[in-house]
Amino acid sequence: MPWLVLGLWIAVLALASPFASKLADVQRDRAVDYLPASADSTQVARIEDRLPGGEATEMIVVYHRDGGLTARDRAAAAAQIERIAGAHRLTGEPQGIPSKDGATLMYPVASTEPGQDEKARDALVGDVRDIARGGDGLSVDVGGSGALATDASEVYDSLDGPLLYTTAAVVALLLILIYRSPFLWLVPLAVAGMADYLSMGVAYGLNQGFGTSVSGQSSGIMTILVFGAGTDYALLLVSRYREELRRIERPYDAMVAALKGCGPAVLASSGTVAAGLLCLLAADLNSSRGMGPLGTVGVLCALAAMLTLLPAILVLLGRRVFWPLVPRYGSRPKARRSLFTAMGGSAERRPLTVLAAGAVLLGALALGVLNLPGSLKQEDSFTSKPDAVAAMETLAAAYPQRGTQPISVITPQERADETLASIRGTRGVDSAREGRTGDGWTEISVLATAPPQSAGETATIEALRDRLDGSYVGGASAEQIDLKDTNARDRMVVVPIVLLSVLLILVALLRSVVAPLILVAAVVAVWGAALGIGGLVFEPLFGFEGTDPGLGLLSFVFLVALGVDYGIFLMHRMREECLSGAEPAAAALTALRTTGGVIASAGLVLAATFAVLTSMPLVPLVELGFVIAVGVLLDTFLVRTYLVTSASVALGRRVWWPGRLSREPGGPRPPVPPKEPEPMAVPVP
Incomplete structure (x- = not known):
């Protein structure tokens, strides 16, 4: 069976190869994209x-x-x-x-x-x-x-190579530190690379078959997700496989048991991430809407590889792949008091105190959102200063009271003269001249009296749009206005859809309403805190002149989907323990003790992969990578370990309400009949 799976993957990659190599050819980074x-x-x-x-x-x-x-x-x-x-x-x-x-x-x-x-x-x-x-x-x-x-x-165009190599190097380093093995780290890394190659072929197919837009940003995020999410799934599977190898003699049987044990959690977590990303299809912004399908492709390809190819390779390699820490059949891991055992102990002793302190900390960090800089201007989008930015800075200094960037007005050809006269009579217009004509339309180039992307130029563009009925007003400055307005609209539409879809998946998986609400509330708090930390460092520390308008929506979707991912790992194990008869508090502590290390390792890997974006030369990518990386770390080491565990301990069985686990085992107990008195010995006189 493992050889068959390996052969199928070789065939699939051979079929995907011609398409994967063409993905760069369909990548578009024009403004209209x-x-x-x-x-x-x-x-x-x-x-x-x-x-x-x-x-x-x-x-x-x-x-x-x-x-x-x-x-x-x-x-x-x-x-x-x-x-x-x-x-x-x-x-x-x-x-x-x-x-x-x-x-x-x-x-x-x-x-x-x-x-x-x-x-x-x-x-x-x-x-x-x-x-x-x-x-x-x-x-x-x-x-x-x-x-x-x-x-x-x-x-x-320069991102693809450095992004892939840097991501692979970061993941490799972390896997070596986590596994402490000279061989084991190569297996999940190689499988993630194959999943990434497959995702490129599938993404090209979506572009050709359905017209899905592919941009430099979306293809880069897809690679990050393949390596980040894929390595997370690998960590969970390998950890469970190591446990089963101590219990079961044959590697094949141990892998089957591992897949049965952690497979449902991995499937549910990947499904949650995919569902959250697909909600971006409701966005009006082309870049956000295109990122949804490509991100979903990355997650699903990583899932398929880690649940089929990775198990097959591990079984074929046998126990020796874990050398020098080989899990022997019948052995037991060394008993030691882990960090997560200690953290669980404090959460058990004072759960309400831990919850209150965590909520205050996250709320205080979220206040940093008030310090986020305004919308990012086009010329401020680079971390370095290319030729075009140098030119725009010279223009801004030399022409402080004059527009230097044309505003494009498209009007019906038969109304060109009327539109031109109306434009020249609009307040804030410095000059206007008629340009190309064709296909029933006439283009008019307009210069404002105010500098580009200033409040004065924005007022001029809005006045033109109000005044010119039946015409369209565009150009670089108008595009920035539309990006900002549309991102605000998309947040109002996409955020509720993401929350509802994730909540429904969690309810179906955990058979509870309270536990999903705790997980969703926790990741929303993490999102606010991560954005707040961004507000504290973007301008004062990094020197960024603005915030990308899409940062709020994209960071929300990724942090909610990926944060709930870890919550599923923890809650699924907690549910297993409860089904085995453990009390809720003991189940929560056992789940933290057994999955805490894996979740911490997965969180570090995912945060590191998104942190790779902070080395890229574009401010929007740096901001997105920073916020997601910080959010994942907060979620891993504060929310999952302390707050969710504390909430579970404090609520007890109510955390599983209204499921059957919220009731006492066996339901109401029947009354116990009184025992008959034992006969007493009567002394004989």
């Missing part, structure tokens, strides 16, 4: 794709010299722009706009040459940068939405 499905800015991007030449690439070439530009600088700038216009098909003739102090000169440049081809767009931006050169004190940078998109694309 992240934008809300129904927003104005999305409609603008889609209509621009149908205009002559497709979506335009907007750039701004910025010339700057401290102390003021010379006549030679201006002549060199004009010559370079002329070369760019001669080499590429531009929309309109670029006009130089000098700053008031004469130290900066900007040339807005737009081209429809690349259309929807990201590689062609990147090549265009690269060529413009090659032509626009400075020197001798003259700095030249290329910014604008097109250049920012190119810089972001380069970052995402």
Whole structure:
């Protein structure tokens, strides 16, 4: 049987190989791939794709010299722009706009040459940068939405290799420390790698069959989930398998017993994570909605590998895979007082005190949310400073009271003149000019008087949307507004769906209402505390200028789904002990003692895999990785060990209400008949 399973996996991986290698080809990181499905800015991007030449690439070439530009600088700038216009098909003739102090000169440049081809767009931006050169004190940078998109694309393209290698290295190091074996750590790591390869093939199939969007962010998160969740399942299975090998002689029979013992918990926990991630399909934001199916694919591929391939390999390798700590048949592990035994003891002695102290601590940490910085601007999304960001910073300093980033208005062709006049009469508009026309639509480029992504420009965009009935207002700044508004909407919709779905799964699994409510309340508290810690460090310690609008929703979904994951491990073992006749308090302490080490190891691995994101050069990924890693650690070492155990001890059998475990064993006891008095010996006189 193990050989058959191994052969089937080899065949499956061979079939998936051609598709897995193509996943990078369908990865898209254009703005429209992240934008809300129904927003104005999305409609603008889609209509621009149908205009002559497709979506335009907007750039701004910025010339700057401290102390003021010379006549030679201006002549060199004009010559370079002329070369760019001669080499590429531009929309309109670029006009130089000098700053008031004469130290900066900007040339807005737009081209429809690349259309929807990201590689062609990147090549265009690269060529413009090659032509626009400075020197001798003259700095030249290329910014604008097109250049920012190119810089972001380069970052995402560079993530795949480093993300995979770093994640694998972190997991390998932790497994070596956990297992203390020179061989055992290789098995789950190799199986996780195969699961990741399979998930790439399945993700490509979803893209081709159902149009599921694949972005750099979603594919990176999928890899993190495969290694993180997969290693967690492996830790639980290997721990139970080691127990059974001491009890059962044949490895095959021991593995069957291990799968029967922990299989239901692993299935339920993975099902909970998958259900939570699939709730993202209700999101309106394209990036969030696409992450749901890809994350689910990662979790399910990890589950399939760890419940089939991993057991087969372990059985084939036999007991020697555990060397030098081989579990001998009939042996008993050394009795020692573990950390979790001590923690359980304190929870048993003063459960209400522990609960109150934990609640106060989590509540205090959650107050840090009030210190979270505002919405993250596009140019602040990088941890380093690429060329496009340098250009935008120069523009912000040189043109503090002027818009430097075009606002795109798409209007029906027959109403172009009327719309143009209405735009010019809108408060906050500096200039507007008609651009491309085609497919029944006309594009109008608008510059606001206020700087990009400022309160003044936001007011101008909202005024245009209110005033221009039947037209769409888009562009880079409008996209940021739509991202923020849609994330707020998605939180209101997705969060209740996630809570309800997870709660229903827990009720069905644990045959209780109280226990699921405790688990869900605990993970929500962890989410608030983790976000609060983020608020305390993002700006003061990391120097981040803003918070990604999607951080709240994505961190909630992952922390609730993954946090409940560990709760299932603990509560499932607690339920087993209760079914065996143990009292609830004793069952809770036994469950903590027997699963605490595994849960701690799994939590460390999962936190470490998400912490890998903090080494990436994009602020949204760093923030997401930090919050999830901190949340998992809080959940592992505070909530699961202390708070859930304390709540179970304090509530006793009521934790399983209204299930049968909430009642005394055997139901009401019948009255015991009084014993007949024994005959007394009467002394004979």
